[in-house]
Amino acid sequence: MELYHSIQLPGLTIPGNIILAPMAGYTDAPFRQICLENGAVFTYSEMVSAEACYRENKKTLGLLVRAENEDYLGVQIFTSNAKSAALAVKAILPSRPSLVDLNCGCSIKKILKSGCGAQLLSDPRKIRDIILAIRDVTDLPVTMKIRSGIDRESINYIEVADAGIEAGISLITLHPRTKSQVFTGKADWEHLEILKNHVPIPVIGSGDLFTPEDVKNMLTRTGCDGVMLARGAIGNPFIFNRTRQYLVTGREPPQVSIEAKLKGALKHIRLFIRSRSEERACIEFRKHFSAYTRYIPDGAALRRSAMQASSYAEYENLVNEYLASKRAEF
């Protein structure tokens, strides 16, 4: 099979296999729009609290509004309770999700304490019950995103996958680190290969994908059906087109120019400003700007100046001055 291809679920064709991962604090509509403009074909919302959804928390439901170029959107919920899951899914149906995903991988203390995220891995039966409750209220595909286990001594992704499949999930994503690892060490891609050989549904791989070559290696080494780009897409939405090109042609595409990166960052700020006040947007955007400028010459000075920027005009001036100074150097 070609390395780049669509993924078929019951009732849904995901048109490509390079997907934007859910990332809390990052994968809002502006970022998803930028990723789609740069070659992503399917995106996920950041995880949203099931309780906040059914209580119709405006900020939470706002996270599920589609970007203007977004034909598909996977909505990811976190909960430890089957009833809450069902109520939440009913509440989010008006936002027309393409699928509903259950978060079984988040390792943030606050989430774990309430029995959600990766904590669910310790109770596969509870996962099954939550999935069944979701399936009771919707015919949309239901998927889940898991880690390999709680810790090295309790790796149980196969058991967790079986529980999900018994309850009727249509796709599974594995970030092959344990809850205890959080982001340390290396993702163990071998778990992906074992999972792929075990389950009858599509498997998406996540973990340590920073370049088109990483994606090709994961697909070829593990046989998984698709990948989710996460940290590799922050400040680098261009990775989607570049990866797709690499998978299709086998040739490493040229690097994105500094000018294109910075113009991309400015476009991203303009979208950001549409959904919040200009000052708020510019302050919140600093984390993205740091990522866009991470690997450019003298990026540190540019980032320091941007830490003071609280209007679009200030960002634009900084970028224009930077580009003019670099043109003068060459």
Ligand SMILES: Cc1cc2nc3c(=O)[nH]c(=O)nc-3n(C[C@H](O)[C@H](O)[C@H](O)COP(=O)(O)O)c2cc1C
């Ligand atoms: C800032 C940040 C926020 C994340 N938020 C979520 C989330 O809301 N839901 C989820 O399932 N995974 C979340 N993740 C995990 C990623 O989706 C992905 O599985 C993980 O980063 C491994 O991929 P990578 O090594 O290529 O970054 C988050 C990761 C990061 C870095």
